Amino acid sequence: MPADTSTAREALQSVPNDPGAPKPDAIVTGSNITRTFGGLKAVDVDHIEIQRGVITALIGPNGAGKTTLFNLLTGFDQPDTGDWSFNDRPLAKVPAYKVARAGMVRTFQLTKVLAKLTVIENMRLGATGQRGEKFWSAPFRALWGGQEDEVTARADDLLARFKLDAKREDFAGSLSGGQRKLLEMARALMVDPELIMLDEPMAGVNPALKQSLLGHVKSLRDEGRSVLFVEHDMDMVRDISDWVIVMAQGQIVAEGTPESVMADQRVIDAYLGAHHDTDLSDLDEEQIEAAAEAELEAEAEEASS
Amino acid sequence: MNLHTVIDAALSQALGPQAIVFALAAIGLNVHFGYTGLLNFGQAGFMAVAGFGLAASVVTFDLPFLVGIVIGLLASVLLAFVLGAPTLKLRADYLAIVTIAAAEIIRLILGAVETKSWFGGSNGLTGFVKPFRDMNPYSGGLDIGIASWGRNDLWSMTVGWVLVALSCLLVWALMRSPWGRVLRSIREDEDAVRSLGKNVFAYKMQSLVLGGVFGGIAGLFHVLKQGSAVPTDFNTTFTFFAYAALLIGGAARVLGPVVGSMLFWFLISGLGSVFSQLTSGSDPIMPTWLMTDTQASLVRYIVLGLGLMLLMIFRPQGIFGDRREIAIDAR
Numbered sequence: 001m002p003a004d005t006s007t008a009r010e011a012l013q014s015v016p017n018d019p020g021a022p023k024p025d026a027i028v029t030g031s032n033i034t035r036t037f038g039g040l041k042a043v044d045v046d047h048i049e050i051q052r053g054v055i056t057a058l059i060g061p062n063g064a065g066k067t068t069l070f071n072l073l074t075g076f077d078q079p080d081t082g083d084w085s086f087n088d089r090p091l092a093k094v095p096a097y098k099v100a101r102a103g104m105v106r107t108f109q110l111t112k113v114l115a116k117l118t119v120i121e122n123m124r125l126g127a128t129g130q131r132g133e134k135f136w137s138a139p140f141r142a143l144w145g146g147q148e149d150e151v152t153a154r155a156d157d158l159l160a161r162f163k164l165d166a167k168r169e170d171f172a173g174s175l176s177g178g179q180r181k182l183l184e185m186a187r188a189l190m191v192d193p194e195l196i197m198l199d200e201p202m203a204g205v206n207p208a209l210k211q212s213l214l215g216h217v218k219s220l221r222d223e224g225r226s227v228l229f230v231e232h233d234m235d236m237v238r239d240i241s242d243w244v245i246v247m248a249q250g251q252i253v254a255e256g257t258p259e260s261v262m263a264d265q266r267v268i269d270a271y272l273g274a275h276h277d278t279d280l281s282d283l284d285e286e287q288i289e290a291a292a293e294a295e296l297e298a299e300a301e302e303a304s305s
Numbered sequence: 306m307n308l309h310t311v312i313d314a315a316l317s318q319a320l321g322p323q324a325i326v327f328a329l330a331a332i333g334l335n336v337h338f339g340y341t342g343l344l345n346f347g348q349a350g351f352m353a354v355a356g357f358g359l360a361a362s363v364v365t366f367d368l369p370f371l372v373g374i375v376i377g378l379l380a381s382v383l384l385a386f387v388l389g390a391p392t393l394k395l396r397a398d399y400l401a402i403v404t405i406a407a408a409e410i411i412r413l414i415l416g417a418v419e420t421k422s423w424f425g426g427s428n429g430l431t432g433f434v435k436p437f438r439d440m441n442p443y444s445g446g447l448d449i450g451i452a453s454w455g456r457n458d459l460w461s462m463t464v465g466w467v468l469v470a471l472s473c474l475l476v477w478a479l480m481r482s483p484w485g486r487v488l489r490s491i492r493e494d495e496d497a498v499r500s501l502g503k504n505v506f507a508y509k510m511q512s513l514v515l516g517g518v519f520g521g522i523a524g525l526f527h528v529l530k531q532g533s534a535v536p537t538d539f540n541t542t543f544t545f546f547a548y549a550a551l552l553i554g555g556a557a558r559v560l561g562p563v564v565g566s567m568l569f570w571f572l573i574s575g576l577g578s579v580f581s582q583l584t585s586g587s588d589p590i591m592p593t594w595l596m597t598d599t600q601a602s603l604v605r606y607i608v609l610g611l612g613l614m615l616l617m618i619f620r621p622q623g624i625f626g627d628r629r630e631i632a633i634d635a636r
Contacts, residue, residue, distance in 0.1 A: 076496065100502035112497035114490045124483070125490050126501050132483030133503070135511050139478035148483065191501055 008053030009242045017256030017264075020047035027052040027195055027226050028073065028104075030084030034250075035068055035077065042068045043079070044250040050195075055217065055227040057237045057258070060247035061271050066230045067109060069247070070199055074106045075099040086195065101128060105193035109200045109230070111180040113187075115173030119164060122172050122183060123155035124148070126190025155190060162186045162216065178209040185216060196220060198229040202236050214240055234272065238262065246271065306582050306590065309451070315575030316452035322530035324570040325465035326523050330547040331554070331562030332472045333519030338548075339556035340480060341512040342492030344401035346544055347388070350408030351517045352524030353539035354380040357415055357424055359525055360534035363433035365423050370436035374525060381521025384411075385514040393509045408541060416536035429535035437529050461530035468526065469563055472519055477559045479515075488512055489557070549613060555623025564624060572612070576605035 011024040026049040035043040043065040050056050058066050071077035073084060075096035083092045086104050094102075114122050130151065131137050132144030159165045162182045167175060172183060181201055188196055201217065202210055210233075218240055220227050231237055237244060237258060244261040246254040248270045254261055261267055318324060330348050337343040358377035362368040368376070388407055392400045414420055416427045424430065441460040446453065454462065479485050487508050490498045499505050528534040546569065547562075554565025580601035583591040589598070596604060616623070 074500070076499070095504075096496075096499040097502050097504050100500055105502075106500050108496070108500070112494045112500070114493035114497060116493055117486070117489060121486055125486055125498070125503075128502050130483045133487055135479075135484055135515075138482035138484035139475060141478075141482070144483060187501065 008051060012051055012054060012243055012257070015051075015243075017254070017260050019252040019255055020045075021049070021255060023049040023051040025052045026050060028084060028086050028228075030073070030082065033069070033072060033082030033084060034080045035065075035072055036080055041250050043072060045069065045082075045252055048084075048245070048252060050226065050228055051243060052226050053221065053224065054242035055221050055229070055240055057241035057244045058228060058230045058247060059232070059234075059237055059244060059271065060253075063249075064247040065250040066247055067199055068250075070106060070197060070230060073099075074104060074197065076106075100191060100193075103192075103194035104197065105188045105191045105195075106197040107181075107184045107188055107199055107201065109203065111177070111184050113172040113175065113180045113183055115171065117172055118169055119159065119167045119172055119175070119183060120152070120155055120169065122187055123159060123190055124151050126187040127151040127154070128191055151190075158186045158189055163212070178205040178213075181205055181213065182209075182216070185213075189220075193225065195226040195228065198227065200230055200232065202231055202233045210236070234262075306579070310582065311575055311578040312451050313453065314578040315571045317454060318574035319567045319571035320452065320462065321454060321570070322458055322461045322465055322526075324566045325462065325469060326527045326530070327547055327550050327566035327569065328469050328563045329465075329472060329523035329526060330520055330543070331551040331566055332469070332476060333516035333523065334544075334547055334551050335556060335558075335562045336476065336488075336512055336516035336519065339551065339558070339561070340485065340492060341488045341509060341516075342397060343393075343509060343513060343516075344397050345404045345513070345516065346401050346541070347404030347406075347408030348516075348520045348523075348547055349539040349541060349543040350404065350411045351381045351384055351520030352527060352543070353408070353411050353415060353536070354384050355521030355524035356528035356534045356539070357430070357536075358521075360425075360430040360433050360528055361423055364425075364430045370433070373433065377525050378518060378521050381517045381524070382514055385517035386510070389510045389513045393506055393513065405541060405544075408539070408544065412536050412539050415539075424536070425534075427536060429533055429538075431533040433534075434529055434532045438532075457532075458530070461526075465526055465530065468522060472522070473559050473563060480559065484508075549609075552623055553613070553616060555625035558623070558625040558627075561623055561625045568624075569609075572609055573605060576608055577602055580604055 008025060015021050015023055028048070028050040030045065030048045033043055033045040033048070034041065058069070060066055068077065072079050072082070073091075075091070075094055075098070078093065083090060085091060086099075086102055089102060091099055091102065091104070114125070117125070130144065131147055137143040156165065156168075159168060162185070164179065164182055164186065167179065172180070175183060185198065185201065198217070201213055205213060214236060217227060217229070241258050244255060244258050245252055246261060246267050253270060254264050254267050256264070262272065330352060333351070334345060334348055337345040355377035358380035359373040362373035362376045363370055384407070388400070388403055392403045415424045418426060438457065438460070441456065443456050443459050446455040447459050480488070487498065487503055491505055491508055495505050524539070527538065531538075550565040550569040551562045552565070553568055554561035554563065580596070581598065583589060584596055584598040584601045
């Protein structure tokens with residue numbers, strides 16, 4: 001991990017804004033990754049590289065294959081073809097739990113908190129290399145009690161950081177949607193991952209909590225982790241990402257810095273729409289009506305001709 | 306109606322060897338279903354391979370008694386691996402289908418004419434229990450006024466309740482540990498556990514083996530307290546009665562299966578005694594158009610079933626369960 005993450009970001013400035021562009025210091029490198037569901041090619045990525053020490057956003061319309069790519073990279077789904085490596089370690093066809101142990105940990109679009117375990121137990125589960133998780137040493141507290149205390153201390157620190165400490169003894173099933181997102185992120189950090197992959201961290205989170213979530217994601221980068229996230233919330237993408245990869249119909253169609261990608265005509269056409277950076281309420285109502293009428297007229301003309 | 310007879314019958318069964326067999330089997334199911342979420346509908350199969358492992362080793366192959374015990378336990382471990390390997394990577398329902406089918410296959414093979422020279426056919430095997438009975442230190446039975454047991458039952462109960470206590474101790478020690486936390490997490494959401502770097506398949510296999518060994522101990526104890534191994538003892542009904550006992554007591558609680566089994570047998574036996582008294586004699590209390598003495602032993606199961614339904618409606622967590630754990634269901 002680079003000590004100063006700003007150098008990793010600066011290094012990105014010289015990367016060409018081409019799909020599949022090589023990165024100066026890639027943590028994940030993948031080639032020729034495909035996955036079909038029946039006749040549908042859900043993922044068809046020629047080449048992908050993810051820079052170390054920065055926040056990379058993965059955007060694209062629904063059904064573009066973002067989550068499928070996530071599932072493939074983390075071992076939750078098996079590809080038809082393709083190879084990828086994490087820290088130069090090949091990870092294709094490696095089971096999900098080994099991917100996590102290698103330092104690449106994901107969260108889920110629909111949060112997977114363990115509802116009937118307390119918040120602190122959820123957190124403790126995240127720690128790796130626990131002696132007490134081995135069957136033969138489990139019955140004897142003397143063998144794992146000390147380590148359990150260390151794990152608990154670390155979990156409590158993270159809970160405090162994510163402002164969940166008041167919920168420590170509550171069942172995770174009683175948390176709100178936003179709190180579940182926070183808990184899932186905090187729990188993933190218990191694994192101490194080098195790369196954390198967040199699948200729609202903002203979905204269903206209220207605006208107040210969004211701000212603190214943004215802060216948390218930035219702090220992950222600032223402590224030297226790499227972040228890859230899937231998101232539809234363009235404000236978030238603009239605010240915190242250092243690099244944006246755009247997918248459509250399973251392929252990477254564009255990538256670059258947030259500014260350049262948002263200005264890219266192909267991305268606007270395929271995903272963002274022409275008014276993506278204007279607030280809907282700012283638009284003059286008459287203007288919208290006029291535009292709608294013009295469209296209707298055009299359609300009517302087409303039909304009559 | 307003689308209340309003393311009813312209580313004697315109910316208590317003798319609730320504390321007796323039959324309740325112990327159920328308690329041991331239900332402790333195994335509690336590890337499978339209560340803690341890990343594995344639907345094992347073939348606990349009778351684990352019991353059968355262990356019970357017949359012992360019986361056939363001693364009777365058919367002339368091996369020493371203790372070797373037979375070890376072979377019985379190994380048979381239940383082996384069965385867990387055979388059933389788990391192809392199914393634990395699939396969804397939970399597949400294990401349920403495979404285990405219930407396997408238990409029936411095992412029972413039918415044990416009772417088949419073709420294997421009669423090994424397992425004794427439908428009559429099963431006897432004559433392996435002498436070393437166990439020889440260890441009996443008691444000179445007579447026990448009569449505590451409201452319940453009584455014979456000499457053999459008393460010895461079986463001593464061994465049985467010690468086994469139950471040790472099993473509960475082991476389950477308690479395991480389930481408070483990080484290992485138990487992984488199992489409970491798998492019950493909640495496998496993928497979440499996988500995403501945190503745990504080998505879910507290995508943990509499910511360990512759980513299946515552990516619960517299967519408890520089933521095996523139940524099977525060994527069953528053939529020992531009974532003095533014979535008979536294939537029809539290990540039918541599917543047994544597994545479902547053990548599940549009933551587990552749910553009455555409360556799943557995912559250490560003492561749930563034990564108390565559940567005792568209560569199950571208290572009710573079965575108590576109700577049986579009540580109904581048989583109500584319908585017996587030349588002028589029964591119960592009018593014959595409502596219930597005859599031949600129906601009495603069956604009606605208790607109907608009443609018990611009704612009771613189970615009411616329990617599930619008004620106290621779904623069982624007697625020991627935690628209401629909060631049931632009330633929150635995110636799925």
